[in-house]
Amino acid sequence: MTAYSPQQTAAISLVSPMLPFRAEILSVQPEAPLVSTYWMRFLDPELRTSYQFKPGQFNMLSIPGMGEAAISISSDSNDHQRVGHTVRFVGNVTNAISRLKAGDVIGVRGPFGTSWPLEDHHGKDIFIAAGGIGLPPLRPILYQVMAQRNNFGRVVVIYGARTPDDLQFTREYKAWEEAGIELIITVDRGDEKWTGLVGVVPLMFYRLRMDPRKSVVYTCGPEIMIRFVIFEALARRITPDQIYVSMERNMRCGLGLCGHCQLGPYFVCKDGPVFTYEQLQPYFNVEDL
């Protein structure tokens, strides 16, 4: 064999990068209609301690015979007893996941991708703008913030859902607020019982005073929402390198090998899913890219 010298990595998961690890489902927590959190634990005890992820990363979850789906990790990265994935049931794989119960075994490959650079943002005001199923990849941030609240200035979560019933993690809002996280929860349409806000995530920036010198924005949700969040952030003089965006594309391998998730020069699974807007700027508004 000729002409190259690969440096083999020692990491187990990369020796056989497509092989799923078995994890037992510990419990299933319904969050909203067609959205549940699956708490799981690796069957291999060694893997439980060696497995580490960073907030914003994702795993490939799989079910034999159904295939794999990229699902972001929604749990506390310091919790080594269990890993949580909040899944919306939309496709073949996620619908199969919806039929799993505690005790069933699911396949996990990962973690993959880039993370929210929270450790670089000590002392900053963190503005989190999430919509719909865009909140789960940001929830690990909230665990981190709660564990080290004094490392950050203001921490504001703007979260929007379709209706009050669609709001996720409602049980936790009180704990978040008690930890000093400002919550702005809004829905697209309310019913007669809903006394909270009705409106859309980007427009909630009108309620905030932001100091552009010390503010960072983390956002995840439908791309159209992200577009207007960026618009409002830029209008408040937040610079593109201080706006962090988690992108969604068709991901099949998680390794930057299969090609599907490309966006311009990037593999979203490897170079993302978390990008700065500075990175995305040339490509973000190009139609059908």
Add this chain to the structure above:
Amino acid sequence: MCDQTDDKTELIDALQTIPWFHELAPDHFNRLIELSCLQDLETGQELFREGDKEDCLFIVLEGRVAIEMRVPGRGKVRIYTAEPMDIVGWSSITPVVRQRTAGARAVLPSRVVCLNAQKLYNACEEDHDLGYVVFRRLANVVASRLLTTRLQLLDMFAHPAAKEG
């Protein structure tokens, strides 16, 4: 509609908290005091109903006011909430619309400023400098409402299965 408020000082203090009014000339500001009053609302209290005659433009000072529409079979659907410094009932001073196109209800204990719509409209007609400031502000309100409505119309959080039928 405004009852005559005996104590004008409270009203003046309240109006001075509204950023929009800071750019008014003193005589314009005094003009608005003459056609304004304060109104306190309890949780659940209606500010107006769909179909009512348009008589007031409201500025929310405290609390939260929901814009809602009655939909047969679905009850009242809340489609927008106004927070402090937001405007409710903007169509009352447009020349054409004559009745409320949606209802408004306090969902938290609230305080609003009520500006007599007809008098405000007349004042704007008589003094276009005042009219410019008022209608420029209204244009901003309408623009942000339209953006909100457009994003809601996209139904961006809808389940894909609903979209595909």
Add this chain to the structure above:
Amino acid sequence: MPEGHLEIGAIVTLEKPEFNRLLVAIQEQGYETLGPTIQDDTIQYNRINGLDDLPRGMTSKQDAGYYRLEYSGHNNYFDVTPGPQSWKGQFFPPRTELLTLYRQNKRDWSAEKTQPNQPPTALIGVRPCELAAIQVQDRVFLRNDLSDPLYLSRRERTFILVANCLHPGGTCFCVSMGTGPRSHSGFDLSLTELNDVFLMEIGSEAGRAILADLPWQPAAAFSLQAAERGFEYAIRHMGRTIPDVERLPEALLNDLENQQYDDVAKRCLSCTNCTQVCPTCFCWDVQEVNNLSGSEVRRERVWDSCFNPMYTYVFGGNTRPNTRSRYRQWITHKLASWYYQFGVSGCVGCGRCITWCPAGIDITAEANALLSEVKA
């Protein structure tokens, strides 16, 4: 056997009939020898055991959407440019089993990865553009942070014998892409076919060991000169060119709304032919293959294409819903983003995508049109 000994980098000659012994020597090292043969009116790579298996005297006529294999009566064995098949499938087969999942019961299952079992293979008559394509794919599948184990196991058990090009085809543009007509490194052995002898270059220890036992002769000056003249001829007779290749990465990514994309979208059929014949296209999908009871599931890797409608499907939506966006993805990836991803162009100038496009879309014409519209 001649005096002296061979060193890596040495250039010697071998009488043409001795090539049969060369193949045997390679086979004796445990390699299966694959090379160009005539099959289905094209050149395809099959097992070869001797010179008689090679397409002597054949020439391929190639143009946009046109390919004919013709007998032109010359005496050369390696003088026909490739057909639709590339060597890509050797390392990255169109369908590979990755692993098997065994369901134990309703709740649990186990996974077993597939052990690579490809026999050592010698690729005979690899064109310089094809060797360049293999090297491009090495960068994709064998990264510093991650190597694909199936690709690696096949790649490291491969012997490569290059056949340099003296008569390029009608859709060739390796000179523009800097990949030909001659290979300089990355092979075990290379040959340049002259009228009477093969000029052999030693590229590796494996190549040296195999050639050492054969009756090679030091290369005569006139043989070396003949090869040089041949390369000069080939350089002058490229079927296609892209004059400003180095401008492509920046120019294409800075001009994603170029109107040329609307134009090519009217001609492109989204048939995926170009990606299937391309020796560097690496996109793949994972498929589940169940047995009837569902107790055993093979997870397989299959070639995919950025022209397939499902390629970019994400729950309920498709981020590239039309041919314009898919063609743009293909050509910008190939000629521009590849450079940022892997440090090289994704195009080696082999011309297959031009020849095998049923609509005759020409990547060099499209690239030149895109460049000409870009403000310099």
